[in-house]
Amino acid sequence: LLATLHWFVESSEDADRVNGAGARASVYFDGEFYDNVFSRVRGSSARGVIKKPYKFDFNPGHEFRYGDDDHRVSEINVNSTYQDKAYIRQQLAHELIADAGTPSSDAFTWRIQQNGEFFSVASFIEQVDQDFLQRRNLDPNGALYKIFNGITSSEPGVEKRTRRNEDNSDLSSLVKGLSQDNPDTATYLFDNIDLPAAINYVVSGVIAMDWDRTIKNFYVYRDTNDTGEWTQLPWDLDLTIGNIFYSDEIRGGDFLVGPHEFSGLASGNRMIDTLLENPRTHQMFLRRLRTLMDQLLQCLFQKRKLKN
Numbered sequence: 481l482l483a484t485l486h487w488f489v490e491s492s493e494d495a496d497r498v499n500g501a502g503a504r505a506s507v508y509f510d511g512e513f514y515d516n517v518f519s520r521v522r523g524s525s526a527r528g529v530i531k532k533p534y535k536f537d538f539n540p541g542h543e544f545r546y547g548d549d550d551h552r553v554s555e556i557n558v559n560s561t562y563q564d565k566a567y568i569r570q571q572l573a574h575e576l577i578a579d580a581g582t583p584s585s586d587a588f589t590w591r592i593q594q595n596g597e598f599f600s601v602a603s604f605i606e607q608v609d610q611d612f613l614q615r616r617n618l619d620p621n622g623a624l625y626k627i628f629n630g631i632t633s634s635e636p637g638v639e640k641r642t643r644r645n646e647d648n649s650d651l652s653s654l655v656k657g658l659s660q661d662n663p664d665t666a667t668y669l670f671d672n673i674d675l676p677a678a679i680n681y682v683v684s685g686v687i688a689m690d691w692d693r694t695i696k697n698f699y700v701y702r703d704t705n706d707t708g709e710w711t712q713l714p715w716d717l718d719l720t721i722g723n724i725f726y727s728d729e730i731r732g733g734d735f736l737v738g739p740h741e742f743s744g745l746a747s748g749n750r751m752i753d754t755l756l757e758n759p760r761t762h763q764m765f766l767r768r769l770r771t772l773m774d775q776l777l778q779c780l781f782q783k784r785k786l787k788n
Contacts (some may be wrong), residue, residue, distance in 0.1 A: 482591040482601065485509045485558070487519070489711060492594065495519050496532060507536060507544070514542055522557060523716075526636035531562035531600060545606065547586070553611055555638065560604040563718050570603045573688040580684035582617035582677070593747050607630050608644055608699055608713055624704040626715070630695035630748040631658055637695075643704070650702060654710055658750040667753050673751070674709035679761065681712045682752050684767045687776055692719040692746040712751055713749050 486508040489495050494503035506513065522535035536556050538544045554680030561567045567589060574587040585606035592599040607611060610620035622642065627635030628780035634652035657668035669675070685693055697716040703709055755761045 482589055483510065484591045484593060485604075486596075487518060487599065488669045495534070496521060498713045505536075507538075508544065512545060514538055514544060522781055523559075529560060529562045531560045533559040533602075534558065541707065546588075548605075551615070553607060555607050555609075557605040557607060558590065559605050559718065561601060561603060566601075567601055569721045569723055570605060570717050572715070573690065573720040574605070576688045577684040577714055577717075578688075579776060580680060580687060582681050582684045582714065583612075584620065585612065587717075589724050595648065605717075608641075608715060613642075613701070618701065619703055619705055622704045623698050625651055627698060627700055628696045631655055631700065631750040632695075641699075648706065651700070654702075655750075666758050666760070669754060669758060672709060673755075674703070674707065674711040675710035675755075675761060678694065678751060678755060679768050682755060682765060683713070683772055685714065686769060687772050688717065689718045689722055690714065690717060690720050692716065693752075698749070700751070710751070731748055 487505055488507070489503050489505035491503050494501070502518055505517050505519045506515050507517050508514070520535055520762060521532050523533045534557075536544070536558065538554055538556075540554070543554050544556055545552045546556065559570060561570075564570065569622070570589040571589060574584045578584040585608060587603075587606065590602055590604050592602050594704040608626075610624075613622065613624065614620040620642070624641040624643075625648075626639040626641060627637065628639075632655060634655050635680045638648065638651065640648065640651075654672070656662060657672055658665065690697075693714070693716075694787065697714075698713055699713040701711055701713055719727060749773040756765060
């Protein structure tokens with residue numbers, strides 16, 4: 481049985497209005513009631529589809545508990561499955577990436593009831609924030625940015641999520657270091673990028689067929705107070721495991737698009753491009769890809785073979 485989230489909202493039109501202010505609502509889940517919760521449509525392109533994704537912001541002192549423990553969060557994402565008729569790709573992709581060793585959000589399939597009536601089957605996705613970082617043994621006081629520009633600028637196309645009392649000079653240095661205008665990107669890579677983590681992010685996304693992490697749909701994180709090194713964190717995994725874009729078709733042998741072999745990417749993500757353009761880090765990528773293919777894909781194949 482699916483976990484059920486009950487959503488009581490006076491004006492569903494306000495909650496659904498893409499350019500509106502959202503709506504106040506009440507939420508009931510797993511024996512707990514939350515009042516005066518702010519709900520709104522979330523996402524970018526997904527906001528324009530018939531079945532919309534939503535964000536719920538909870539009040540201080542009344543945070544939301546979604547698991548079996550006492551862990552609580554201040555906001556949650558309830559994503560649409562409009563683009564995934566299997567209803568499970570986001571959850572599987574997050575689990576697959578986490579199994580590969582890259583920090584990834586908790587993700588579950590939920591039944592949503594709105595004002596006492598069935599509303600949808602949706603995907604709960606844990607928010608990437610300071611709480612997420614701490615639960616993944618990452619310093620919550622490190623710099624965290626949501627990126628919409630492929631790491632080509634430190635201002636437009638950026639949402640700063642931590643250390644908001646500071647400017648974006650750290651991100652500006654990352655942009656310059658990864659720029660094609662930098663004549664010594666190799667030195668920058670080895671001095672400023674957490675190479676095991678960054679390469680693992682690239683490879684785990686290949687395994688999950690995350691083809692949409694080009695200029696957007698990822699975070700960059702810096703361990704500011706310790707190593708000073710950067711890596712990437714996954715986000716928005718609806719277009720994975722063969723799904724292209726709202727068509728729910730399984731792509732064939734050409735799903736590995738982009739300028740790099742096995743990348744599963746179009747060009748635009750400067751950290752990934754730089755890692756794969758450098759001969760030494762490219763070899764690291766290939767070795768890690770071989771390992772994860774053996775550990776994850778071969779394991780899935782053997783399970784299927786035994787089942788048949």
